[in-house]
Amino acid sequence: MNGDIKSKNLSAREINKKIKKSGYDSGFSSVGILAIDDLKILNKLPQDYDDYLEANMYGDMAYLEKKLQYFHKPDKILPGVQSAIVVAMNYLNSETKQNWQKVELTKLENPENGYVSIYARGRDYHKVLKKNLKIFADKISSITGKFGHRACVDSVPIFEIELAVLGGIGWRGKNTLLLNKDQGSTFFLGVLLLDYPLETEKSSVEDHCGTCMACIDICPTKAFLGPYKLNATRCISYLTIEHKGVIPLKLRPLIGNRIYGCDDCQLICPWNKFAKVAQVADFDVRNGLDDARLVDLFSWTESEFRDRHSGSSILRIGYHQWLRNIAIALGNVASRKEKYNYRPERSKSETKRKALQLLRKRITDSSPLVSIHASWALSEYESRM
Numbered sequence: 001m002n003g004d005i006k007s008k009n010l011s012a013r014e015i016n017k018k019i020k021k022s023g024y025d026s027g028f029s030s031v032g033i034l035a036i037d038d039l040k041i042l043n044k045l046p047q048d049y050d051d052y053l054e055a056n057m058y059g060d061m062a063y064l065e066k067k068l069q070y071f072h073k074p075d076k077i078l079p080g081v082q083s084a085i086v087v088a089m090n091y092l093n094s095e096t097k098q099n100w101q102k103v104e105l106t107k108l109e110n111p112e113n114g115y116v117s118i119y120a121r122g123r124d125y126h127k128v129l130k131k132n133l134k135i136f137a138d139k140i141s142s143i144t145g146k147f148g149h150r151a152c153v154d155s156v157p158i159f160e161i162e163l164a165v166l167g168g169i170g171w172r173g174k175n176t177l178l179l180n181k182d183q184g185s186t187f188f189l190g191v192l193l194l195d196y197p198l199e200t201e202k203s204s205v206e207d208h209c210g211t212c213m214a215c216i217d218i219c220p221t222k223a224f225l226g227p228y229k230l231n232a233t234r235c236i237s238y239l240t241i242e243h244k245g246v247i248p249l250k251l252r253p254l255i256g257n258r259i260y261g262c263d264d265c266q267l268i269c270p271w272n273k274f275a276k277v278a279q280v281a282d283f284d285v286r287n288g289l290d291d292a293r294l295v296d297l298f299s300w301t302e303s304e305f306r307d308r309h310s311g312s313s314i315l316r317i318g319y320h321q322w323l324r325n326i327a328i329a330l331g332n333v334a335s336r337k338e339k340y341n342y343r344p345e346r347s348k349s350e351t352k353r354k355a356l357q358l359l360r361k362r363i364t365d366s367s368p369l370v371s372i373h374a375s376w377a378l379s380e381y382e383s384r385m
Ligand code: B12
Pocket: 044, 045, 046, 048, 049, 051, 052, 055, 057, 061, 064, 067, 117, 118, 119, 153, 154, 155, 156, 158, 159, 160, 161, 175, 176, 177, 178, 179, 185, 186, 187, 188, 189, 190, 225, 228, 229, 230, 231, 232, 235, 237, 238, 242, 260, 261, 262, 263, 265
């Protein structure tokens, strides 16, 4: 419970100001403060959310069903909860070039290299945000005195984007992500629930999507039912990360060379011209994942997979799902070469031979998930090359 000793002589506004400064000092780029009443006013959500669940747009993500149960009862998440602080943390790494959106879009046209979403190329963001939220909470206690808290980064059933909108961090874009005029959308969100009372900082951000529909139009799998409405079961991020089983045949060619997540609906967003690089080094690229050859990644043994992805969110999908995703991208190499008229010198025989050899080996893999996708990839490869 809150032991409000130190903040006695400070006004609510002064406390908020100090808290915000501590948030920025803890590596966060935006900080929004909400009183408990504001955690309850999201009454628009349940209707939409019911529809979402009813339309079965969540696939294997059964945990989304639980969200509703907890939604109006933040007390269940943190007993005696009295306020929430929503934070954003930028994740573009320090090497990011000014024209990064173009650079990344070009990578999608190189069928021989795998595309790993920018957010997943470095350390697991859940770990990074949790660590920095802990630092932030310690700083807050030096302003307010001791209090109880819970750090939420995806693991807790709350609506982070809706809270961030209420906290004035940005607006929800048509691609369903949170956007900010000064930072685009390349940031993560986290929430600190506190049993200490804070006052809401009233600030609202207008929707700046206007007539733009670029994200909806670019989506490779046509996953948007319309603006602000996503059928998650068609999203490549869902298919490559959340979905554990066989990828539907008709969606495989649309995945292209994306082997973990997808950034297209952000790469095309005009507001991402203003995206900022991370203030922490945790998101620096590991294992050359910003431009790695599919055949190299497909050659990793299981222990290599575990070692190389230690501390990364990619580890969570497991070795077989990793191989499944790369097999699909390998199966797409031939058709994508035709599409982009891609003819680099080195690819001629050496890469093809290596890909065929690796795929043939995986047809008899003990994991059906791997063998099914390797067989498909091999038939795609052999029929077109
Ligand atoms: C589950 C999940 C996913 C799922 C589903 C996403 C989705 N939009 O539904 C999948 C795996 C597809 C996904 C993908 C991605 N995600 Co995600 N995801 C989450 C998570 C854990 C929960 C979101 C959720 O509850 N979704 C369920 C839907 C129903 O909720 P909703 O989007 O709020 O939708 C409401 C309305 O838009 C509308 N609606 C939306 N769709 C539909 C459809 C129908 C039929 C109806 C009727 C209504 C409706 O009604 C809903 C309820 O009010 C959040 C973290 C969190 N705790 O919030 C991260 C989060 C949203 N993801 C994040 C990221 C980074 C991504 C990716 C960019 C990762 C990547 N590069 O591959 C992609 C982007 C895809 C996209 N365009 O959304 C960040 C976003 C940061 C930001 N700037 O906004 C978050 C906040 C994680 C974090 N801690 O930072 N994600």
